[in-house]
Amino acid sequence: MTPALRAGLSRGLIELRQSFSGSDLIAQVFWPAVTLVAVFFLRNHEFNGVKLGPLILPSVLGMFVAFGMLLVMQYLTAEREDGTLLRAKATPYGIRAYFTGKLVTVSGTVLAYLAILLIPGLFLVHGMKFPDPTLVGVLILGFVATQSIGAALGSLISSPRAGRRAFGAA
Amino acid sequence: MKAVTVDGLRMRYGANDVLNDVTFQVDSGKVLALLGPNGAGKTTTIEILEGFRRRSAGRVSVLGVDPAHGDERWRARIGIVLQSWRDHAKWRVRELLTHQGSYYAGLAWDIDDLLAAVGLTEHADKQLRMLSGGQRRRLDVVIGLVGRPEMLFLDEPTAGFDPEARRDFHELIHGITGETTIMLTTHDLPEAEKLADRILILSEGRIVADGTAEELAGEDVVRWTLDGRRHERSTQDSTRFVFDLFKRYGDAVSGLEVRPASLEDTYLTLVENA
Numbered sequence: 001m002t003p004a005l006r007a008g009l010s011r012g013l014i015e016l017r018q019s020f021s022g023s024d025l026i027a028q029v030f031w032p033a034v035t036l037v038a039v040f041f042l043r044n045h046e047f048n049g050v051k052l053g054p055l056i057l058p059s060v061l062g063m064f065v066a067f068g069m070l071l072v073m074q075y076l077t078a079e080r081e082d083g084t085l086l087r088a089k090a091t092p093y094g095i096r097a098y099f100t101g102k103l104v105t106v107s108g109t110v111l112a113y114l115a116i117l118l119i120p121g122l123f124l125v126h127g128m129k130f131p132d133p134t135l136v137g138v139l140i141l142g143f144v145a146t147q148s149i150g151a152a153l154g155s156l157i158s159s160p161r162a163g164r165r166a167f168g169a170a
Numbered sequence: 171m172k173a174v175t176v177d178g179l180r181m182r183y184g185a186n187d188v189l190n191d192v193t194f195q196v197d198s199g200k201v202l203a204l205l206g207p208n209g210a211g212k213t214t215t216i217e218i219l220e221g222f223r224r225r226s227a228g229r230v231s232v233l234g235v236d237p238a239h240g241d242e243r244w245r246a247r248i249g250i251v252l253q254s255w256r257d258h259a260k261w262r263v264r265e266l267l268t269h270q271g272s273y274y275a276g277l278a279w280d281i282d283d284l285l286a287a288v289g290l291t292e293h294a295d296k297q298l299r300m301l302s303g304g305q306r307r308r309l310d311v312v313i314g315l316v317g318r319p320e321m322l323f324l325d326e327p328t329a330g331f332d333p334e335a336r337r338d339f340h341e342l343i344h345g346i347t348g349e350t351t352i353m354l355t356t357h358d359l360p361e362a363e364k365l366a367d368r369i370l371i372l373s374e375g376r377i378v379a380d381g382t383a384e385e386l387a388g389e390d391v392v393r394w395t396l397d398g399r400r401h402e403r404s405t406q407d408s409t410r411f412v413f414d415l416f417k418r419y420g421d422a423v424s425g426l427e428v429r430p431a432s433l434e435d436t437y438l439t440l441v442e443n444a
Contacts, residue, residue, distance in 0.1 A: 092246035
């Protein structure tokens with residue numbers, strides 16, 4: 001493992017732990033929990049003879065994977081302002097480690113969201129095919145794809161506020 | 171050996187020259203202080219040398235490499251302390267310092283020694299956002315030092331320090347001079363006098379003075395009264411001059427005043443005239 005990769009991994013794990021401790025934990029759990037409640041109430045509704053549960057559960061999983069894109073953008077714009085990126089630039093292989101770290105932190109965060117949704121979801125919603133090996137591949141591909149797009153978009157946006165305006169979110 | 175060579179450096183934004191024909195050198199292992207009013211181009215100069223900003227013209231070399239094309243190996247030989255940093259607010263002091271040290275395989279200083287050197291040992295487990303301004307700044311300085319850089323850039327390192335922190339910082343810098351070439355900007359003239367082997371004064375993007383603190387400070391001024399008349403004389407060695415004065419005229423001399431040379435006077439004159 002190259003030093004940049006190792007440093008990135010350790011950065012990512014440290015920041016992942018930070019984002020799930022203290023008051024941040026509540027903010028992290030809030031949205032997936034609310035979504036789970038919505039899935040619970042909608043699961044037995046029917047649409048053209050199809051139950052909504054098995055339709056929306058995989059869909060919200062996909063939505064939270066794509067949410068990784070927004071997370072990367074938010075991190076990037078905020079950390080460009082406070083000097084984190086500049087510190088990475090001043091460090092040998094710092095930028096590589098920084099982006100590796102972000103991939104680890106954001107993927108870990110999204111995995112936690114998915115677990116909050118999927119573990120109770122499997123008991124609530126019937127008719128899902130699980131475990132399915134395709135899921136793993138789709139998830140990994142989804143993480144890398146959405147977060148790369150997030151990094152590219154994040155570099156185009158000038159300030160954290162502009163980022164929030166652009167997506168009218170979070 | 172020259173650690174830094176700058177020749178005819180120019181930086182232009184639109185039609186504005188922020189730096190104009192800046193030329194200077196820094197010897198290996200020496201400390202150079204860059205003085206000048208706000209907007210004189212100090213930070214721009216430092217940022218060009220750090221490889222963070224592309225220059226418009228001129229030749230620049232830091233540790234034998236053009237900073238615009240510096241690779242990661244070059245980067246590892248350089249320590250940087252920027253003017254203000256608010257990053258890594260949730261990280262703990264020791265955690266961040268250890269992490270930054272991990273980029274310099276085997277080269278980094280002992281983390282506990284570094285923390286002790288800047289008096290942060292008791293704050294090692296605090297989150298960065300809980301530190302005071304001075305503590306935060308001291309951490310920034312040791313992060314710049316953690317990889318044993320051959321060249322260290324410090325942009326206003328002691329802004330916001332209390333007198334004790336300032337003294338500790340000066341001791342820290344004295345401790346590493348000789349091995350490390352240091353270039354720092356400051357608004358504190360006594361600090362420049364104390365730390366720097368050479369002082370460069372920048373005003374409106376030009377170098378208006380370059381020399382040791384003694385050279386720049388100029389001469390002492392001696393004033394005295396003799397036979398009811400005021401006399402004034404500038405001299406390098408005022409003590410010797412006064413001694414000779416008394417030897418010659420004895421107690422006929424009165425109203426003696428000696429004003430030592432001061433970097434501040436030179437600085438203010440140069441900056442006002444520019």
